[in-house]
Amino acid sequence: MTNPTHSPLRGVRLCFYGAGSMAEAILRGLVEPKLAEPGSISVLNRQNADRLRELSSRYGVVPADTDDKKNAALTAADVIVLGMKPKDAAAAIKALKPLLRPEQLIVSLVAGLSISTVHQLLGREQPVVRTMPNTSSTIGLGATGISFSSSVTAENRELALAMFGSVGMTAVVEEPLIEAVNGVSGSGPAYVYYLMEAMIDAGVKLGLTPEAAKTLTVQTVRGAAEMVLATGESPEELRRKVTSPNGTTEAAIRTLERFDFREGMNQAIVRCAERAREMGEAIRDEAAKS
Ligand SMILES: NC(=O)C1=CN([C@@H]2O[C@H](COP(=O)(O)OP(=O)(O)OC[C@H]3O[C@@H](n4cnc5c(N)ncnc54)[C@H](OP(=O)(O)O)[C@@H]3O)[C@@H](O)[C@H]2O)C=CC1
Ligand SMILES: O=C(O)[C@@H]1CCC=N1
Numbered sequence: 001m002t003n004p005t006h007s008p009l010r011g012v013r014l015c016f017y018g019a020g021s022m023a024e025a026i027l028r029g030l031v032e033p034k035l036a037e038p039g040s041i042s043v044l045n046r047q048n049a050d051r052l053r054e055l056s057s058r059y060g061v062v063p064a065d066t067d068d069k070k071n072a073a074l075t076a077a078d079v080i081v082l083g084m085k086p087k088d089a090a091a092a093i094k095a096l097k098p099l100l101r102p103e104q105l106i107v108s109l110v111a112g113l114s115i116s117t118v119h120q121l122l123g124r125e126q127p128v129v130r131t132m133p134n135t136s137s138t139i140g141l142g143a144t145g146i147s148f149s150s151s152v153t154a155e156n157r158e159l160a161l162a163m164f165g166s167v168g169m170t171a172v173v174e175e176p177l178i179e180a181v182n183g184v185s186g187s188g189p190a191y192v193y194y195l196m197e198a199m200i201d202a203g204v205k206l207g208l209t210p211e212a213a214k215t216l217t218v219q220t221v222r223g224a225a226e227m228v229l230a231t232g233e234s235p236e237e238l239r240r241k242v243t244s245p246n247g248t249t250e251a252a253i254r255t256l257e258r259f260d261f262r263e264g265m266n267q268a269i270v271r272c273a274e275r276a277r278e279m280g281e282a283i284r285d286e287a288a289k290s
Contacts, residue, residue, distance in 0.1 A: 008155075008162045009036040015064075015073045017092065018083030019043040019051055022109050025137035026081070029167030031059045038062075042073035046088070074099045079159065082108040082118075086279045089113050090286035093121040100126060105156050107163070109133060111182055112280030115149045115175060120287045127152045129160040132178050132186040133167070142168030143188075145181030179280075183273035191268065196221055 009030060016023040023043065030036040038060035043052050052063035064073035074080060074096060084092050089110045106118060107129045115128045129152060133144040144164040148157060164170045173181060196217050203213030227238055243249040256262075 004034040007035040007166075008159045009166075012036065012040065012159060013076055013078045014041045014081065015077035015079070016041065016043045016061075016081045016083055017074065017096070018081075018085075018088075018109075019045040019048075019055055020083060020085075021135065022133060022137070023081065023083035024055060025135060025142065026109075026133065026163065026167055027055070027059060027061060029137055029140055029142075030163065031061065033166060035162070035166045042069075042077070044070045044073055046084075071099060075101075077104060079105045079107055079163075082106060082110050082113070084110065086110050086112050086283055090121060090283050093118060097122050102126065105129065105152070105159070107131060107160060110283075111186065112179070112276040112278070113283050114280050115147070117280065117284045117287050119149075120284070125149065125151055127156055129156070130175060130178055131160075131164060132181045133164060134185050134187075134189055136189055137164075137167035140167055143185040144168060144170050145173050145178055145185070146170055147173055147175040147178055179273040179276040182276040183269035186276075187272050191265070192221060 014027075014030075014036065016027060027041055027043070031038050031041070039062065041059075041061040042064045043055050043061050044064040045051060049063070049065045052065050055061055056063045062073070064070045080096070080100075082089065082092070100122065102124070105127050108118065109131055111132065113130070115130050118128050118130075119125050126149075128149040130147050130149075131144050133142050136142045137144070142164070144167070146160060146164060148160070152160075161170055161172075171181070199217040199220070200210065200213045203216065204210055208216070224238070227233075228235055231238070239253075243253060
């Protein structure tokens with residue numbers, strides 16, 4: 001975590017272009033530990049002014065809720081964070097084109113959106129940081145994959161790493177691997193929640209109260225993740241320690257193998273990455289129409 005007094009984000013004007021759940025997770029991570037001044041952060045969206053007021057009252061950030069204020073916020077920003085859904089990205093980036101100065105840094109959260117498509121939509125090689133964060137950023141436990149366009153300066157790299165480092169861990173990867181990050185950690189929290197749902201359902205079927213099944217499941221998932229971190233042992237080693245020969249865990253794991261659990265996870269993650277590429281192609285096709 002960055003020390004607030006040495007934060008490279010001090011004095012940097014940030015504009016969140018798209019003010020949904022991912023944008024909130026990141027701005028919260030910046031404002032609550034005082035890594036950035038809320039007065040230097042503006043938020044804007046397409047139409048939902050109530051949402052902007054909500055973010056303003058929660059974090060002290062500046063709502064840009066009229067067309068004039070939106071244009072002024074985008075023009076003044078040092079860093080513009082693209083936080084709209086992929087289907088809205090092409091139109092939003094096209095609208096940005098006449099307002100941008102060449103040195104403004106674009107930080108994209110948008111799944112599938114490639115750096116080259118951003119350049120195509122803007123008609124020039126603006127510096128772009130492409131990221132794939134996840135919702136655990138909300139509580140400072142995010143995992144974000146980051147890649148940089150060739151014109152991103154060392155100072156801007158430091159700034160982007162500080163931004164996402166403030167809400168969890170970061171991994172710099174080559175851009176073609178961002179979809180793999182999407183498959184593993186961007187969408188990853190949903191797989192874990194799905195697993196937890198199944199564990200809770202099974203516990204209830206076996207007679208536990210829903211509350212007991214939930215509490216036991218949540219603590220089990222938390223404890224298992226913390227064990228990997230605290231011991232430095234691999235998930236495989238830790239699994240073997242739980243699994244007594246011919247015992248209860250072995251019976252459970254054999255059942256998962258019978259249903260090809262590992263192959264199911266593998267296929268899910270491959271499909272997720274493939275879907276990110278498809279969504280990226282749809283944005284690129286829209287860019288080509290302009
Ligand atoms: N949620 C997740 O787990 C993750 C999401 N992402 C990526 O983050 C991005 C945002 O996702 P999420 O926060 O869940 O989405 P949300 O639907 O919560 O928020 C989208 C925001 O974009 C705004 N918006 C849409 N079009 C425009 C526009 N033309 N101009 C300005 N603002 C616009 C919306 O405004 P309004 O409400 O007024 O329409 C809204 O504030 C997506 O691209 C997604 O791929 C990445 C990693 C994880
Ligand atoms: O489901 C999605 O498309 C987004 C991208 C990563 C997580 N959620």
